[in-house]
Amino acid sequence: MIKLIECPRDAMQGIPTFIDTAIKAAYINQLLEIGFDTIDFGSFVSPKAIPQMRDTAEVLDLLDLHQSKSKLLAIVANTRGAEDALSFEQIDYLGFPLSVSETFQKRNTNASIAEALHTVEEIQNKCEIKGKTLVTYLSMGFGNPYGDPYSPELVAEYVRKLDELGITIISLSDTIGAATPQLIRELFETQVQAFPEIEFGAHLHSRPEQIDEKLKAGILAGCKRFDGALKGFGGCPMAKDELVGNMDTLAMIPTLEGLGFELGLNKQELAEAMKLVSFVFNA
Template identity: 30%
Template sequence: MPADTTLPAAVTIREVGPRDGFQNEPERIATADKVRLIEALARTGLQRIEVASFVRPDVLPQLDDGVAVLQAIDVPDDVHLSVLVPNQRGLDRALELRDRFHEICLFLSASETHNRRNVNSAVDDSLAAIERMLPQVHAAGLRCQAVVATAFGCPYEGVVPGERTLEIAGRLAAAGADEVGFGDTTGMANPLQVRAFFAAARQALPNVELTAHFHNTRGQGLANVLAALEAGCTSFESSFGELGGCPVPAGATGNIASEDLVSMLHEMGIETGVSLPALLDATRDVQRVLGRPLGSHVLVAGPIEWATA
């Protein structure tokens, strides 16, 4: 770590497993199981959880019970729930349940090819649609996160210049996004790239919350977290058990595991507000529901228990 780097004392974590994690599972997960798992996560100390998607059911049938989930879950008042919305139609459906969540996530890709394959739209058209939708989100009294996918690289086009990603992010911030997230959608980022990018992003976007969303596709997820921390990023997204992945390209495996992220941050003296034992209990329940081992390292090894004299 550079000698002049000071790590933040605390970070915030948004748990995206109930949406991003479950969307890639081959089997359908019962609504009652989803509700129980979200409620368990909401009692670990996590204060931000992404719980549902308003993508068309035929596109993501694993999440077609989002309305039922939102209507059933009971979480503490200080836990903020978010939903993913792909377009105007999805936003209209989401706003019918505006009293059941706090934040809406709108998204697009930095890569033209990925955006067309993911949402069947040109990047400029997606940007224009988000710029139209953002005022509606705020008018409904909701917070808005805008996410730029393939922010660090595209499986179809290769390198995505950081300047291109920041140009898109700048338009999102100018349109009123409360938060801009940067997704390493297929795990192509490396720590040097991440550190330089977030240093530039903090300079270019001083008045908006910046969030890092890393995938562990090639085993570099937590290294990228450290690089983002060194650049001053204090907001991260992760998924229990390392579940998730982009459904478009082949081989796009899961997000960084929430329990691995929390364990590393706590060992480094960075506060998250999350109880690691409670988070591990919730992840074990996910593992039982899915009936297979999950990819989290801490789930296998357990938290570090330092010996005392």
């Protein structure tokens, strides 16, 4: 079974012009009609760091979850943000960005990797008490532009540390679009075999022409969870100046279905969401 995660939060967060709260909510409500496994809908982070997401709580209040099978995921960057997210019963998953790059960890969460690992442990404990699941993203998981140490063995070391903390979902994240199909396959094959109890995901940023081969590489290696965003909008504003967008969900669907996976998506509702994309992102 393949899980498809739609990421409007990742698509929106780097847009400098504030998107009206009602527009955000209307778009996410339409996404909730499609049948994605999970919607990465918002984040509880400092509004100074990510101004676009300052209305996440207000957006959540406007979401209609009664008829949707999709689960909600919110990104947090520290314990305070996690506590805010955990106060909302509607949220199923908390996502935390742990980096294998010291430079990016400081840029992204204003903390060292050691401090971030301690935060992961604290948030994991709080999630267990509240009956929520923590998704840990290993950002810069396929290399970094800063010259920081990187190797598949380093990734494996952090997966092991997260496993010891009881983390059950880890998403290897190609924050800058640097991953090759070969590296994707090698990383996932190694980790899936070493940690069969962990659900591994892929959060890949990619040029449009590379989506098919990257997606297939992940699937062949045993990855079961893939993030995307309609029309491939997005990119991490904390990574570097030139943003590489998310994998376009619309391009991912035919590849997955062509490989025989039943995604359970309502194509009519998907078409309605596509009508909103250009309006929401002013593109």
